[in-house]
Amino acid sequence: MDGLLEFLLYVGQAKRTFRTGWVLRGVERVESVADHMYRMAVMSLLLPTVSEESKVRCMKLSLVHDLAESVVGDLTEYDGIPKTEKHRRESEAMLYLTSLLPADVGREIFSLFNEYSDQKTNEANLVKDLDIFDMLLQAYEYEKIQCDEKFLEDFFQGSANKVKTNIVQKWLEQLLKCRSSGGQFQLPADSNLNTMLKRVLYDEQGTFLYKYPSSDLREKSNNFISSKTKNENSTTSTVDTNELLTNLVKDIKDLNS
Structure with missing residues (x-):
């Protein structure tokens, strides 16, 4: 059990090991190394025209391929x-990590x-391409988040032609088309903010704590969440989420006092 626990702690370290390129x-x-491997595993599950056996193999490869970075870094x-x-x-790191586990x-x-x-x-080739695709998809996300088109153009120029x-390739074509057209997809709302709002506005039984009209609250909450996303004219690169949340809660409490 001691070896298994140590192994899992190293797996946890992958969640705190940031991807060097970014x-x-x-x-x-x-993003962390674990973030990257997790989405690759999900991509493996979505592979069309691939047998279930190959999908499972690809998922396993995705979850293992960068695990050594929890020891040596990216x-x-x-x-x-x-x-x-x-x-x-990386090989030495994997030898050590796997020595912590039951032999098989x-x-x-x-x-x-x-x-x-x-x-x-074939599975290794597929997962290598998923590795590249996930990196480019992440680059696209960062460009959207920072409202800076072509900010990471060098990643696309250096890697897009390596997908075999x-x-x-079909997934990548869709991504490149979306990126070149300005992108019709909006990134999902920040679920962390939604969770934070829920915790301060409702009790453990789910009862709303304030008398503020729910329709007005929804509008105010939506404005709060969207205000952390930069618009095209914004000159700031970050938003203080804690400050915004504090001001929102204070505003709501003042209206109910």
């Missing part, structure tokens, strides 16, 4: 480390890591 570009709210070309040295460090499970995870690295199976599988 950090170097100064993007806001940088090493990039900007770290001045040759690819051979990067692979050596450890062997499977290490085998998955090597399969992805070797790129000799037909399935992921």
Whole structure:
């Protein structure tokens, strides 16, 4: 059990290991390695014209392929480390991580890591393309969040032509078309803000705590949530969410006093 617990703590470290490329570009709210692997696993589940067995294989590869970064970090070309040295460090990290697990499970995870690295199976090729696609999708999201079109153009220029599988190429074509047209998709509302609002406006039984008219509250809440998203004319790069939330709650309480 001690080995399993240590392994899971390293998995948790992947949630706190930020993706280096975004950090170097100064993007806001940088995703973690775990964020990246999770969406790749979901993408694997959505692969069309792929057998269920291959989907499961792709999901496993997605969840394992960057796990070594929880030990060695997200090493990039900007770290001045040759690819051979990067692979050596990651292999040693995976050997240690898998040694913490029961032998059969450890062997499977290490085998998955090597399969992805070797790129000799159809599933490994697919997951490599998902790795690229998720990065470009994330770049598109950051451009939308920071209201800075083409802010991460170099990521698209350097990676879009590396996608080889037909399935992921079709997904990428849709993304590039959306990006070039200005994007008809709006990013989902910030669920963290919705959760925060719920906690301050309702008690544990779900009873609304204030006399403020619900229709006015909805409008005020929507304005609050949208105010944290920069509009095209905004010159600020960040919004103090805590300050906005504090002001909203104070405003509501004042109206009910």
